[in-house]
Amino acid sequence: MNTAAPWIIATRESRLALWQAEHVRDLLQTLQSRPVQLLGMTTKGDQILDRALSKVGGKGLFVKELEVALEEGRAHLAVHSLKDVPMELPEGFVLSTVMEREDPRDAFVSPRHARLEDLPEGAVVGTSSLRRQVQIRAIRPDLRIEPLRGNLDTRLRKLDEGQYDAIVLAAAGLKRLGLADRIRSVIEIDQMLPAAGQGALGLEVRAVQTDLIGQLAPLNHAPTRMAALAERAVSRALGGSCSMPLAAYAAWQPDGQLLLQGLLGHPEREGLLRAQASGAPRTDAEADALGQQVAQGLISQGARDWLATC
Ligand SMILES: NCc1[nH]cc(CCC(=O)O)c1CC(=O)O
Numbered sequence: 001m002n003t004a005a006p007w008i009i010a011t012r013e014s015r016l017a018l019w020q021a022e023h024v025r026d027l028l029q030t031l032q033s034r035p036v037q038l039l040g041m042t043t044k045g046d047q048i049l050d051r052a053l054s055k056v057g058g059k060g061l062f063v064k065e066l067e068v069a070l071e072e073g074r075a076h077l078a079v080h081s082l083k084d085v086p087m088e089l090p091e092g093f094v095l096s097t098v099m100e101r102e103d104p105r106d107a108f109v110s111p112r113h114a115r116l117e118d119l120p121e122g123a124v125v126g127t128s129s130l131r132r133q134v135q136i137r138a139i140r141p142d143l144r145i146e147p148l149r150g151n152l153d154t155r156l157r158k159l160d161e162g163q164y165d166a167i168v169l170a171a172a173g174l175k176r177l178g179l180a181d182r183i184r185s186v187i188e189i190d191q192m193l194p195a196a197g198q199g200a201l202g203l204e205v206r207a208v209q210t211d212l213i214g215q216l217a218p219l220n221h222a223p224t225r226m227a228a229l230a231e232r233a234v235s236r237a238l239g240g241s242c243s244m245p246l247a248a249y250a251a252w253q254p255d256g257q258l259l260l261q262g263l264l265g266h267p268e269r270e271g272l273l274r275a276q277a278s279g280a281p282r283t284d285a286e287a288d289a290l291g292q293q294v295a296q297g298l299i300s301q302g303a304r305d306w307l308a309t310c
Contacts, residue, residue, distance in 0.1 A: 010075035082197030110166035123266020134265025193247035
């Protein structure tokens with residue numbers, strides 16, 4: 001019998017969060033001998049559903065309670081969708097692990113239409129993401145975009161009830177929950193650049209947990225880590241937690257270069273700013289530097305003025 005105290009994973013309780021935490025639990029159990037348990041918890045981000053995240057304090061709302069559980073020793077690690085993790089972690093916390101990325105793209109979901117381009121004029125599309133809104137507007141300025149919050153099941157239910165003609169969701173979440181058949185089409189990267197970290201899981205621990213960090217090392221996927229850290233650095237360099245219509249996506253090319261693209265929209269004005277850079281980062285610091293280059297590219301086109309309104 002194994003009598004060692006278990007490692008405890010703090011997780012939100014949405015179906016997607018639980019799937020992700022269980023996935024990490026199962027992997028961690030194969031890597032070491034201590035048992036692993038989940039501690040489910042509700043965050044502010046799960047409770048406040050009537051307002052856009054950008055209006056109530058942004059991404060931190062999904063992780064704060066989990067960090068408090070780590071701080072108080074009620075749990076040892078938190079499993080997050082990396083996309084939901086704020087750009088700056090609080091003092092004493094580290095992103096120990098970035099796991100291999102699922103499909104990073106956004107998915108078009110609709111009962112009657114196959115693609116964004118096929119929607120009738122003036123159709124209603126549900127999304128509360130500023131990043132998705134500005135890119136949808138660039139493709140189809142005629143569409144009506146309406147807010148849509150809640151976990152994946154809630155969003156799909158609202159679509160099925162007829163409140164929207166279509167919605168846009170991350171392909172990764174739908175695939176993880178066995179809902180890939182709801183995807184009518186994936187939206188290609190050049191049409192809709194993903195959010196920093198989309199499709200990747202990030203594990204957060206307190207920096208003092210060196211034993212645990214060592215045991216998690218095999219779960220780290222270096223190519224995804226470099227890509228995701230470069231993406232996150234774009235956002236951090238532009239002001240981090242300020243909610244903005246920003247996209248950042250990095251992909252390894254056949255020639256061994258990591259190509260990082262950044263895109264910034266404006267909440268009211270038309271047009272999108274785009275910048276890109278490539279390199280071959282091997283360390284967190286090098287990935288960060290690549291992200292800063294792209295942020296500089298956006299800033300040199302006036303990104304600071306665009307951000308002033310947010
Ligand atoms: N903002 C919520 C959220 N956070 C992570 C995912 C999907 C899974 C992922 O990107 O890893 C989603 C749902 C969505 O955007 O459709």
